[in-house]
Amino acid sequence: MKNSRILPIVLIMLGTLLPRAADGGDAEKLVEQVEKAVKAAKTLEIVFQEKYVWEMTGEENMIEGSLVMSGDDRFRVETEDQILVSDGTTLWTYSKPAHRVLIDRLAETDEALLPRQLLLQYTQGHVPRKLQPEKIDGVTCEVLLFTDSEGRSFFKKWQVWIDPGTSLPKRLLQEDLNGNQNIYEIKSIRTGIDIGKDVFHFEIPEGAEVIDM
Numbered sequence: 001m002k003n004s005r006i007l008p009i010v011l012i013m014l015g016t017l018l019p020r021a022a023d024g025g026d027a028e029k030l031v032e033q034v035e036k037a038v039k040a041a042k043t044l045e046i047v048f049q050e051k052y053v054w055e056m057t058g059e060e061n062m063i064e065g066s067l068v069m070s071g072d073d074r075f076r077v078e079t080e081d082q083i084l085v086s087d088g089t090t091l092w093t094y095s096k097p098a099h100r101v102l103i104d105r106l107a108e109t110d111e112a113l114l115p116r117q118l119l120l121q122y123t124q125g126h127v128p129r130k131l132q133p134e135k136i137d138g139v140t141c142e143v144l145l146f147t148d149s150e151g152r153s154f155f156k157k158w159q160v161w162i163d164p165g166t167s168l169p170k171r172l173l174q175e176d177l178n179g180n181q182n183i184y185e186i187k188s189i190r191t192g193i194d195i196g197k198d199v200f201h202f203e204i205p206e207g208a209e210v211i212d213m
Contacts, residue, residue: 027130030142030162037167041191044069048184050079055179073106074200085202092202100209101202131159136170139163 046067053060065079077084083094091104131143146158154176161171168191172184204210 027128027144030130030144031128033167034162034169041168042070043191043193043195045188045190045193045195047187049187051181051183051185053181053183055181068195068199070195070200076199083202085200087197087200092204094202094205094208098209099205099207100211101204103210103212105213134161136161139165139170141170 044067046069047064048067049062049064051060051062063079063081065077067075067077069075071088073086073088075084075086081096083092083096085092085094086106089106091106093102093104094100128144128146131145133140134143135141141161141163144160144162146160148156155174156177157173157175159173160169162168163170166189168186168189170186172182172186174182
């Protein structure tokens with residue numbers, strides 16, 4: 001599992017979650033509500049399921065994971081085969097199958113890989129509009145569709161289902177230029193929780209190969 005597959009779920013809960021709506025009215029109001037809810041959540045704990053669908057073969061790959069986040073640059077993402085941890089200074093990436101840890105300095109990491117920058121990169125130049133509400137797990141969600149108006153993004157479409165009770169996403173869909181899709185189901189979200197500092201520090205497993213970048 002590459003970072004580019006894990007990080008988007010971090011993105012959705014950060015900073016300026018969505019760009020300003022181009023069609024105004026209801027869509028812009030909804031965007032503002034989501035931004036307000038995200039900014040108010042200083043800490044987040046998310047359980048998610050990700051499904052990747054290859055357009056050409058119809059093959060699907062599904063993983064489950066969790067995210068704990070505080071601020072913009074402290075986070076911990078765990079899936080079945082990878083752990084990604086940042087304490088705001090150091091970024092650890094642990095591959096469970098390879099039993100290998102990569103250590104980066106966050107300040108020296110390509111900004112395009114950081115959650116805040118990835119979010120802006122993926123949504124920049126997209127034109128949003130509001131779609132008909134849809135039900136997810138019994139909740140009638142508001143739906144926003146973002147399409148690439150300039151042909152510059154690798155993702156030609158983003159779609160976000162928003163729980164009106166929390167103003168936070170319940171489902172996210174990315175579709176790339178080849179028609180492949182990432183679909184994220186947000187199983188649970190807790191905000192404003194106490195998080196110990198040790199959560200954002202990674203203890204290197206015994207015997208793991210360490211590559212200090």
